[in-house]
Amino acid sequence: MTRKQRRMIMIGGAGAVLFAAVGLILFALQDQIVFFNSPSDVVEKGVKPGQRIRLGGLVKEETVVRGEGTEVSFVVTDGGADVKVAYTGILPDLFREGQGVVTEGTLSSDGTFAADTVLAKHDETYMPKEVADALKEQGHWQGEEGEVKAN
The missing domain is CATH 1.20.5 (Single alpha-helices involved in coiled-coils or other helix-helix interfaces)
Structure with a gap:
């Protein structure tokens, strides 16, 4: 050799x-x-129930419903589609309607997203890149360059 x-x-x-x-x-x-998805992605891609994903968007106005104890439900939207989220636990201090949120969990067979983690934006200028990109595509986000503003 x-x-x-x-x-x-x-x-x-x-x-x-x-x-x-x-x-x-x-x-x-x-x-x-875990892959990131916007509500429109969840609807368009047909995410399978039980598949673990990250869901991000804006908390839709007047959709936060508090149940017994630490149970809460709300709707995440990107302007194109809405996904109902159910969460049991303590929400971040900055969590509120109309603000950006990223949740992690699984989609149930009835279409409700069962979140086990909820993250809220931490200051006035921050939003996760994936969420901001999804909102820009839908025309609901304004960055520093004067793009369309989120409602």
């Missing part, structure tokens, strides 16, 4: 080991990877 052949076998072996390692990592993380 020549020196060139040995080198090619070593490179091929290292590539195979690297490929296997990446495959194992992705397989191990497949339950941990």
Whole structure:
């Protein structure tokens, strides 16, 4: 075997080991990877019940309903579609109607989003990039460059 052949076998072996390692990592993380969706994405893509996603948009005005204890329901909108969210837990201090929110959880078979995490924007200028992009597409967001303003 020549020196060139040995080198090619070593490179091929290292590539195979690297490929296997990446495959194992992705397989191990497949339950941990959560994709962001706007309410329009949820409706258009037909997200399957039980699939874990992040849902972001604006809390629709006059939709926050507080139940017993820490139960709360509200509607997240991006101007194109609405998704009802049910959450049990303590909401962030900055959570309110008309503000940006990102929730994480699963879609139930009746179309209600069962959230286990709710995140609210933390100051007057911040909104997660994915939420801002989705709202810009719907024409409901104004950034610093004077784009259309969110209601």
